[in-house]
Amino acid sequence: xxxLQAHTELRAAVESHAFKAYSNDAQPSITPYPNVKxxxxxxxxxxxxxxxxxxxxxxxRKKFITTVLYGFTTMGSTWxxxxxxRKPAVLxxxxxxxxxxxxxxxxxxxxxxxxxxxxxxxxxxxxxxxxGGVLGDIWASTExxxxxxxxxxxxxxxxxxxxxxxxxxVEMDGILDRLLSMLFLDVLILDESYPSRLLVYKARRLRFExxxxxxxxxxxxxxVSLKEMAIKFGVRPFKMLMTPICFFVxxxxxxxxxxxxxxxxxxxxxxxxxxxxxxxxxxxxFLALLIGILxxxxxxxxxxxxxxxxxxxxxxxxxxxxxxxPMMVGSIVFAGGLFLFGWTSDKSIPWIAPCIGATLMGFGFxxxxxxxxxxxxxxxxxxxxxxxxxxxxxxxxxxxxFPLFIDPMYHKLGIPWASSVFAFFGVALIQIPYLFFxxxxxxxxxxxxxxxxx
Numbered sequence: 001x002x003x004l005q006a007h008t009e010l011r012a013a014v015e016s017h018a019f020k021a022y023s024n025d026a027q028p029s030i031t032p033y034p035n036v037k038x039x040x041x042x043x044x045x046x047x048x049x050x051x052x053x054x055x056x057x058x059x060x061r062k063k064f065i066t067t068v069l070y071g072f073t074t075m076g077s078t079w080x081x082x083x084x085x086r087k088p089a090v091l092x093x094x095x096x097x098x099x100x101x102x103x104x105x106x107x108x109x110x111x112x113x114x115x116x117x118x119x120x121x122x123x124x125x126x127x128x129x130x131x132g133g134v135l136g137d138i139w140a141s142t143e144x145x146x147x148x149x150x151x152x153x154x155x156x157x158x159x160x161x162x163x164x165x166x167x168x169x170v171e172m173d174g175i176l177d178r179l180l181s182m183l184f185l186d187v188l189i190l191d192e193s194y195p196s197r198l199l200v201y202k203a204r205r206l207r208f209e210x211x212x213x214x215x216x217x218x219x220x221x222x223x224v225s226l227k228e229m230a231i232k233f234g235v236r237p238f239k240m241l242m243t244p245i246c247f248f249v250x251x252x253x254x255x256x257x258x259x260x261x262x263x264x265x266x267x268x269x270x271x272x273x274x275x276x277x278x279x280x281x282x283x284x285x286f287l288a289l290l291i292g293i294l295x296x297x298x299x300x301x302x303x304x305x306x307x308x309x310x311x312x313x314x315x316x317x318x319x320x321x322x323x324x325x326p327m328m329v330g331s332i333v334f335a336g337g338l339f340l341f342g343w344t345s346d347k348s349i350p351w352i353a354p355c356i357g358a359t360l361m362g363f364g365f366x367x368x369x370x371x372x373x374x375x376x377x378x379x380x381x382x383x384x385x386x387x388x389x390x391x392x393x394x395x396x397x398x399x400x401x402f403p404l405f406i407d408p409m410y411h412k413l414g415i416p417w418a419s420s421v422f423a424f425f426g427v428a429l430i431q432i433p434y435l436f437f438x439x440x441x442x443x444x445x446x447x448x449x450x451x452x453x454x
Contacts, residue, residue: 253372257365293363
């Protein structure tokens with residue numbers, strides 16, 4: 001055996017050698033890792049245009065059901081007047097909207113009603129702001145025009161039909177029933193449609209199937225921070241609103257939407273105060289507005305064939321300006337309907353005349369509103385949800401403000417001149433679809449959020 005001193009020296013030498021080996025060999029093999037970037041071969045993407053994970057390849061039946069459910073979910077919000085995907089960003093706040101609607105039903109004072117209605121509207125706005133992105137996810141450009149007709153109709157159905165079918169108490173009960181029933185169906189049936197989120201699901205499946213744990217979706221590389229979330233979901237929509245296309249299209253859409261809400265006050269003045277009709281008969285002219293909306297929807301459906309021809313001629317690429325012809329016609333009809341509605345208000349003129357004006361307003365409104373949605377989605381495809389959100393934000397402001405001054409305005413100016421004020425604004429806005437039809441492509445190619453459209 002070695003002497004104790006020799007044993008100690010030998011052990012120290014071995015440990016020293018092992019430490020050096022670790023220091024010189026092991027450590028360098030670890031430190032370079034943070035500087036090695038992910039190679040493209042482990043980033044999961046759609047496998048060509050026919051990948052079953054791509055929401056554009058969903059069966060028509062699934063697309064149709066998804067559109068209908070999101071439409072009726074949105075309608076529940078109008079009756080009650082995203083970070084990691086579309087579905088959670090809609091359904092979680094929608095549940096909270098239902099909770100606050102319960103609070104409204106059981107409220108004992110006006111303060112509680114105002115507070116609960118505010119939060120019900122705040123959380124209930126999510127389907128309105130997110131559904132545009134969903135439709136952009138699942139419908140190709142050649143199909144989306146028709147699909148959005150159904151969605152856009154759902155947005156306004158509650159507003160137009162609500163005054164006819166019941167009073168405030170019945171309406172509130174109906175709102176609550178719709179919220180809860182739609183929430184149940186949404187949770188049960190709806191699937192996620194956000195492509196980036198679907199690629200995360202695909203990457204997760206491939207990791208387990210292949211054993212290659214480096215496989216991931218690009219979306220998973222996003223290091224979420226509060227600052228980045230604020231920029232993406234708070235700052236970006238308002239930056240987009242400052243672009244010419246988004247601002248003027250949203251402005252026009254918001255103006256006609258505000259007029260639609262103003263009709264909740266103008267129709268009773270016209271048909272109940274001026275013509276002496278009771279509550280039931282005085283609400284029936286809203287059907288004239290609804291007829292115009294249905295005709296406007298048919299016009300937008302017919303325009304889809306024109307859009308498809310332009311789409312094919314453009315090398316199977318979206319042509320946003322081809323969405324504008326219905327809006328171009330509707331802009332003139334809408335202003336004319338306002339003039340006719342106002343200047344046929346005297347009770348000596350048959351009631352059918354202002355109803356024809358209401359039908360023209362309905363047609364003009366829907367062609368403008370629906371074409372605006374399609375145009376924004378086609379123009380800002382990657383940021384469609386943000387574009388629709390800015391449009392929704394602006395039009396909600398108009399819809400909330402217009403009814404507040406309608407009563408004093410119409411009683412002070414009189415129905416003819418008060419309606420004419422809106423009509424003159426409508427005439428001034430007629431140029432918007434025509435200018436974008438001519439210069440829209442030039443503007444898109446120079447826009448930060450639309451340049452990729454070409």
